[in-house]
Amino acid sequence: MQFDVFTLFPEVFQPYLDSSILQRARENGLIHVDLHNIRDWTTDKHHITDDTPYGGGGGMVMKAPPIFNAVEAVLGAPPCCPLIYLSPQGRTFTTAVARELALLPRIGLLCGRYEGVDERVIEHLVTDQISIGDFVVTGGELPAMIIIDAVTRFIPGALGDPQGAMNDSFTNGLLEYPHYTRPEEYRGWRVPPELLSGNHALIARWRKEQALARTKAKRPDLLKK
Numbered sequence: 001m002q003f004d005v006f007t008l009f010p011e012v013f014q015p016y017l018d019s020s021i022l023q024r025a026r027e028n029g030l031i032h033v034d035l036h037n038i039r040d041w042t043t044d045k046h047h048i049t050d051d052t053p054y055g056g057g058g059g060m061v062m063k064a065p066p067i068f069n070a071v072e073a074v075l076g077a078p079p080c081c082p083l084i085y086l087s088p089q090g091r092t093f094t095t096a097v098a099r100e101l102a103l104l105p106r107i108g109l110l111c112g113r114y115e116g117v118d119e120r121v122i123e124h125l126v127t128d129q130i131s132i133g134d135f136v137v138t139g140g141e142l143p144a145m146i147i148i149d150a151v152t153r154f155i156p157g158a159l160g161d162p163q164g165a166m167n168d169s170f171t172n173g174l175l176e177y178p179h180y181t182r183p184e185e186y187r188g189w190r191v192p193p194e195l196l197s198g199n200h201a202l203i204a205r206w207r208k209e210q211a212l213a214r215t216k217a218k219r220p221d222l223l224k225k
Helices: 021-027 064-075 094-104 118-125 141-152 200-218 222-224
Strands: 002-007 030-039 082-091 106-111 128-130
Touching: 002 064, 002 141, 021 030, 030 064, 064 106, 064 118, 082 094, 082 118, 082 141, 094 141, 106 141, 128 141, 200 222
Parallel strands: 002 030, 002 106, 082 106, 082 128
Antiparallel strands: none
16 A cells, blocks of 8 residues: 655654554555655745745645645646545544555545645645544644554554454454453462463453443443444
8 A cells, every 4th residue: 555645744754664563564565655745846945835824813824836736746636546634624533434544555645734734725635634633733744644554554464463453442343352461460460260261252252241341431432333
């Protein structure tokens, strides 16, 4: 799968992309992440990508021309794949959305900064908007990394366990059951006997019961869905 990220700060991505699951997925050719610096498509000598908003007010707004130039140079006009703008006004990012995106061969991710992008970018270039929650962060780079990470987990071969992503929290509508590993006893706290029984049916039933109980206690809204 191909991710094309349009950002003013491409340098913040590399350390995370060079770690753990994402690094292995890239090395194995399961994902490709290309980082495009929007400043490279400016036409003035100072590489200005933002300006004051019409009508006044605080903050700066990312200009339309550099964004259009960057996206159209990489993805074509119109874009050959979905272009997602990371925005608090977008649809909420969920496991279902991650699975939906994982079916696509290529997506573009547009990272805003400051007060956001010129509305003409949203109206005439962006095809989708996604929010990672009801809060605001400094820019779209962290949300873009979250989307890359979550989507990659649903690409076959990205995880060591082929069913790993299907057992994660939210995938089946529940929070995940508790996990334990060695030692069997630590400071008097023992691993539940069901997990030591070797009885796979008993273990599966215990995990389902724990997932239900945990979801009821911590996220009862999920059970209502």
